[in-house]
Amino acid sequence: EVQLVQSGAEVKKPGESLKISCKGSGYRFTNYWIGWVRQMPGKGLEWMGIIYPGDSDTRYSPSFQGQVTISADKSISTAYLQWSSLKASDTAMYYCARHDDSGSPGGYWGQGTLVTVSS
């Protein structure tokens, strides 16, 4: 069974750094793209970027380029989303999602990680 399990909720202060994770299991981790999606409170879905763990090929939305870093460690089947300096506006739910077998995005989703940034 394919599963994506995300790290737990985080409460941080502005200016702090953060790295959240998404661990894949039940499939060959290196063979499928994994993307990250932001959902701000009460708002819609925003595509942040995507990584292919097999060769670490990464694509970012211009809206998030330079604001976050997407990475993966294939030795432990885990993808990451990190910030070097959080802002209050980064408060949101963050989801990871894997392509399905047809190559379409969002076939499988993690449960989400709630990030709260507040002074």
Added chain:
Amino acid sequence: DIQMTQSPSSLSAYVGDRVTITCRASQGINSYLVWFQQKPGKAPKSLIFAASSLQSGVPSKFSGSGSGTDFTLTISSLQPEDFATYYCQQYNSYPWTFGQGTKVEIK
């Protein structure tokens, strides 16, 4: 970036109604479109991929159509469990983009 515009933004319908949601792309995206359903507090769930292919395990009351710039998601007979927010997403070219969502509520 390709803009995805859904209409309506929200709708009210009765159980048993046929519901259609549209999604328009600002430029052609072939058939590289997925539809998601999201319920409150839950991760999105894929319903349709490649514009018209039903995701495994999704009931056949959901159907998708379209190609190029205009797409539709149809729910043939709305049931209580279908009240949710629906999103389209294009994956023809980076950055991939979502529509703003359509909230389907009970009338």
